[in-house]
Amino acid sequence: MRLEGVTVAYGGNTVLDSLDLTVGPGEFMALLGPSGSGKTTALRAVAGFVRPASGRVFLGDRDVTDLPPHRRGVGMVVQQYALFPHMRVDANVAFGLRARRTPRAETAARVAEALETTGMAAYARRYPRELSGGQQQRVAIARALAVRPDVLLLDEPLSALDARLRSGMLAELARLHRELPGVSMLYVTHDQVEALTLADRVAVMDRARLQDCGTPHDLYRRPRTAFTASFVGDANLLPVTVAAGGGVEFAGTVLDVPVPASAAPGASATLCVRPHLVGLGDGPNVLRGTLAELRWRGATHRLYVEVGGHRVEADVRELRETPPPGTEVSLHFAARDAVLLPAGAGEDEGGAADGRRRAG
Numbered sequence: 001m002r003l004e005g006v007t008v009a010y011g012g013n014t015v016l017d018s019l020d021l022t023v024g025p026g027e028f029m030a031l032l033g034p035s036g037s038g039k040t041t042a043l044r045a046v047a048g049f050v051r052p053a054s055g056r057v058f059l060g061d062r063d064v065t066d067l068p069p070h071r072r073g074v075g076m077v078v079q080q081y082a083l084f085p086h087m088r089v090d091a092n093v094a095f096g097l098r099a100r101r102t103p104r105a106e107t108a109a110r111v112a113e114a115l116e117t118t119g120m121a122a123y124a125r126r127y128p129r130e131l132s133g134g135q136q137q138r139v140a141i142a143r144a145l146a147v148r149p150d151v152l153l154l155d156e157p158l159s160a161l162d163a164r165l166r167s168g169m170l171a172e173l174a175r176l177h178r179e180l181p182g183v184s185m186l187y188v189t190h191d192q193v194e195a196l197t198l199a200d201r202v203a204v205m206d207r208a209r210l211q212d213c214g215t216p217h218d219l220y221r222r223p224r225t226a227f228t229a230s231f232v233g234d235a236n237l238l239p240v241t242v243a244a245g246g247g248v249e250f251a252g253t254v255l256d257v258p259v260p261a262s263a264a265p266g267a268s269a270t271l272c273v274r275p276h277l278v279g280l281g282d283g284p285n286v287l288r289g290t291l292a293e294l295r296w297r298g299a300t301h302r303l304y305v306e307v308g309g310h311r312v313e314a315d316v317r318e319l320r321e322t323p324p325p326g327t328e329v330s331l332h333f334a335a336r337d338a339v340l341l342p343a344g345a346g347e348d349e350g351g352a353a354d355g356r357r358r359a360g
Contacts, residue, residue: 003020003057003058004055004058005055006042006054007054009053016038016041017038025182030201031203032202032203033190041208046153048068048071049069059072059151070099073147073150075096075152075153078140078157079159081140083140085128086127088126089124093111094107094111096147097110097147114146117180118141118145120135120139133162149183150183150184170198192232196220202214204231206227211228221339226272238272240270241267241268242259242267252308255285256284258335258336259340263340267343271340275302276315277334278314279314281330281332283334287331289306289308289312290305290328291303291329292325294322300316301322302315
């Protein structure tokens with residue numbers, strides 16, 4: 001699928017601004033961003049439920065911008081399942097096929113195939129009320145797959161599930177992606193774990209615009225903006241100054257980190273370091289500060305350390321003895337684990353006063 005300069009506006013308010021995005025055959029693309037970022041609008045533009053004010057939508061070689069949803073050949077799964085309560089599972093899955101006037105024998109075969117693919121064959125004669133949330137979501141996915149779409153659209157399909165069911169459905173969606181290599185998937189979520197777990201590539205959106213796009217690994221390890229860094233995982237975002245002799249200066253300390261040749265000495269920048277890459281104790285690039293807070297997270301402790309008026313976070317293995325707040329501590333990180341970003345990149349979008357942009 002391909003979106004070229006797609007803009008959507010309601011009452012003069014632009015909710016999707018000039019989106020250019022291509023999803024390859026069989027690719028799993030996640031649209032990640034906070035509420036109101038435009039990701040669901042992009043999905044609905046592909047499905048045909050909203051009409052772009054400008055731009056075009058292509059599915060394969062077809063320009064489908066002016067086609068109604070039922071003529072686009074896409075399958076769609078929404079948050080609340082949208083199952084018909086008075087219909088059994090098999091009838092729900094068959095609904096789209098019957099709307100397309102598919103022959104009865106072929107409908108039965110496709111329903112059976114879709115239910116088998118989603119592990120719901122044994123529940124064909126049950127009503128939605130007799131199923132768990134996770135089972136209902138599988139039925140919704142089976143209904144979308146029954147029409148054999150080339151494109152499968154998923155709009156936050158796991159948001160209504162509890163943590164245990166969500167984990168199981170993540171595994172199911174990953175399996176479907178492996179077993180349906182010809183189906184392109186566009187998956188809307190505000191959950192970074194879902195995007196990192198499932199997607200071949202992630203498109204990061206904010207304020208109706210595409211901010212970044214790349215593989216989960218690239219976006220996590222080498223983000224291009226502070227917004228991407230904070231939304232694709234946790235991040236320390238520290239205001240720094242490029243040092244004359246190399247590296248950068250933060251809170252009176254010169255840190256040995258890679259600096260682009262284009263960065264002039266004295267220039268402002270933002271240093272990104274992931275909390276799990278910050279260690280406790282002395283080492284390279286030491287930051288000394290005061291422990292403000294400590295939270296136990298099972299296998300790790302999250303330390304919040306005040307350094308020169310900025311809060312630095314570190315994830316360390318579970319401590320046998322936990323220091324009390326107010327303790328002077330040292331943190332360190334390796335040069336290869338730091339990324340230098342343009343000054344203020346993304347910080348105008350609500351960055352915290354402690355210099356760290358928090359995910360919404």
